[in-house]
Amino acid sequence: MPIPHMSPEFLPEDHPDLLENTDLPAKVIRVLRNACFTRLSDFDNMTDIELLREPGMGLRDVRAVREARARQKLRNGDKPVG
Secondary structure (H helix, E strand, O other): OOOOOOOOOOOOOOOOOEHHHOOOOHHHHHHHHHOOOOEHHHHOOOOHHHHHOOOOOOHHHHHHHHHHHHHHHHHOOOOOOO
């Protein structure tokens, strides 16, 4: 069964949606990669509670993910959420 947040499409190494190209701390990226997440946009349909259920994730990590995604959306010209 495929993991729902894993996307089969290829992104170039410098794509801004890849976790490694965000300003997230290395610890948060490592935790998310271990949970098979690859993109910042993977978290758009997840609640904070769902993120907190991931092993190793804390409230600071969830806030960092939400803030990074908000910055990314603003850079892309999307409307801010909330």
